[in-house]
Amino acid sequence: xxxxxxxxxxxxxxxxxxxxxxxxxxxxxxxxxxxxxxxxxxxxxxxxxxxxxxxxxxxxxxxxxxxxxxxxxxxxxxxxxxxxxxxxxxxxxxxxxxxxxxxxxxxxxxxxxxxxxxxxxxxxxxxxxxxxxxxxxxxxxxxxxxxxxxxxxxxxxxxxxxxxxxxxxxxxxxxxxxxxxxxxxxxxxxxxxxxxxxxxxxxxxxxxxxxxxxxxxxxxxxxxxxxxxxxxxxxxxxxxxxxxxxxxxxxxxxxxxxxxxxxxxxxxxxxxxxxxxxxxxxxxxxxxxxxxxxxxxxxxxxxxxxxxxxxxxxxxxxxxxxxxxxxxxxxxxxxxxxxxxxxxxxxxxxxxxxxxxxxxxxxxxxxxxxxxxxxxxxxxxxxxxxxxxxxxxxxxxxxxxxxxxxxxxxxxxxxxx
Numbered sequence: 001x002x003x004x005x006x007x008x009x010x011x012x013x014x015x016x017x018x019x020x021x022x023x024x025x026x027x028x029x030x031x032x033x034x035x036x037x038x039x040x041x042x043x044x045x046x047x048x049x050x051x052x053x054x055x056x057x058x059x060x061x062x063x064x065x066x067x068x069x070x071x072x073x074x075x076x077x078x079x080x081x082x083x084x085x086x087x088x089x090x091x092x093x094x095x096x097x098x099x100x101x102x103x104x105x106x107x108x109x110x111x112x113x114x115x116x117x118x119x120x121x122x123x124x125x126x127x128x129x130x131x132x133x134x135x136x137x138x139x140x141x142x143x144x145x146x147x148x149x150x151x152x153x154x155x156x157x158x159x160x161x162x163x164x165x166x167x168x169x170x171x172x173x174x175x176x177x178x179x180x181x182x183x184x185x186x187x188x189x190x191x192x193x194x195x196x197x198x199x200x201x202x203x204x205x206x207x208x209x210x211x212x213x214x215x216x217x218x219x220x221x222x223x224x225x226x227x228x229x230x231x232x233x234x235x236x237x238x239x240x241x242x243x244x245x246x247x248x249x250x251x252x253x254x255x256x257x258x259x260x261x262x263x264x265x266x267x268x269x270x271x272x273x274x275x276x277x278x279x280x281x282x283x284x285x286x287x288x289x290x291x292x293x294x295x296x297x298x299x300x301x302x303x304x305x306x307x308x309x310x311x312x313x314x315x316x317x318x319x320x321x322x323x324x325x326x327x328x329x330x331x332x333x334x335x336x337x338x339x340x341x342x343x344x345x346x347x348x349x350x351x352x353x354x355x356x357x358x359x360x361x362x363x364x365x366x367x368x369x370x371x372x373x374x375x376x377x378x379x380x381x382x383x384x385x386x387x388x389x390x391x392x393x394x395x396x397x398x399x400x401x402x403x404x405x406x407x408x409x410x411x412x413x414x415x416x417x
Contacts (some may be wrong), residue, residue, distance in 0.1 A: 014150070016151065016152045017149075019156050019157065021157055023083075024221055029049055029050070029054055032375070033375065035255050036375055046406045048400075048401075048402060048408040053263050053330075053384040055261055058260055058313070058314065060316050061310040061311070062310070063313070064312065065309060066337070069306055079305040081301060084297045086308065087297065089312060094269060097315045099239060104239050105247060106239075106241055109274070111270075112330035113267065113311075114300070117226050120253050120270045121222065122147035126299075127278075129278075130152065133164050133169040133185065134153060134154075134188045134190075135169055135188065135189045137171050137190070138169065138170050138171065139389040140190070140192075140389050147397075148163075149270075151166060154166055160390040161386075161390050171198055173347070177198040177200035177358075182207060185219075186217070187219055188222060189210065189213075189219055191305060193223075193225065194228070194231060195225060195227075196356060197356055197392070197397040198356070201233075204237045204394065207237060207242075211245045212245070214250070220249060222251055225251065225253065226268075229258070230330070230354050232331065233351065241273075247273040248273070250273075251272050251276065252269070253269075253270050253271075259326065267310070267311045319367065332404075334350075334352070334407060336407055338352075341411070344360070344414060351400065356397055356400070358398065359398065361395065362398075366385040367393055367396055368386060368387040371383075371396070372386045374414065377417040378413035382398050383397040383398075384396060
């Protein structure tokens with residue numbers, strides 16, 4: 001008796017993923033590091049590549065989370081599902097301390113607590129139409145580009161690595177790593193200040209030009225302020241809402257990951273003003289707050305009560321001082337990196353208002369060559385600039401997120417090669 005086996009069903013995949021370049025930048029770095037480590041098992045690597053923090057959580061956050069855990073062990077203090085938008089007591093302290101105290105008209109109701117700005121800056125595409133013309137800087141935080149590729153908002157990548165369907169705004173030494181306003185109409189504009197990866201910052205006047213452009217072109221700015229806590233100059237804006245008119249044209253993403261060590265704890269927030277409008281296919285104006293609220297209510301169950309209590313403690317008197325201490329620690333690391341790379345004869349940028357130092361690579365090398373050179377000769381891991389876009393070629397990013405001992409040792413190793 002013959003048994004006929006039917007062909008197994010083959011499910012259709014999202015072909016947009018097949019347009020992505022070989023790998024997301026940081027997994028590709030991990031792959032190269034693992035390959036090196038397999039042949040050099042006794043090597044002590046120092047990692048100044050991925051922007052992951054190393055210092056412990058502020059003790060104020062730790063104590064608040066411990067107390068929240070104890071609450072969760074009681075009938076009266078137990079919390080199940082929380083509000084998808086975040087607990088009101090956290091949103092209220094965020095609104096007051098991060099915005100209202102700095103002259104920004106942002107209410108607690110306009111804040112959405114989440115598990116990360118990386119997630120939010122990707123998920124925001126859920127509520128935005130497919131026909132939008134999208135502008136990104138080059139170099140750029142890869143998530144902005146890759147999430148649009150995954151969502152089918154782009155064509156294929158060309159030989160330079162740039163995707164058709166995206167409008168690229170080059171950042172370079174010549175323009176001070178400040179993107180120039182598009183000469184044509186774009187609908188969505190991704191801006192990140194202090195900038196990842198270059199460390200550049202924007203003045204209020206520079207942000208005002210973007211807000212004016214957005215008003216004139218009915219555009220939406222997606223403003224990533226994940227590194228605002230590292231700004232050292234009181235004259236520099238921490239929020240795009242410090243600019244008049246930004247409420248009507250900008251969404252802002254904020255994170256506790258870097259300033260308070262929450263990379264593994266996961267808590268962030270997004271601000272969507274209730275005055276912000278988008279246009280439906282029939283031409284009707286729709287408020288984006290309601291769309292994002294609907295999206296979050298359907299696809300997100302909120303950040304845990306324990307973590308939100310930890311985030312709330314960031315705004316306590318002790319928490320604020322402990323966060324300042326963390327920021328100061330990493331900024332001293334950045335100063336050491338800047339100084340030592342300058343002494344080594346490299347051009348250095350950033351690192352003054354951001355935890356990233358952006359540097360030129362030695363003549364005769366491209367950015368991945370320099371990555372391999374540092375890995376093999378100094379046992380130091382950084383991030384090649386070309387991984388952030390075609391215009392990042394010839395540059396390299398160092399992260400200040402590490403212990404003081406490791407930063408000093410890494411710089412000494414680089415000086416010795």
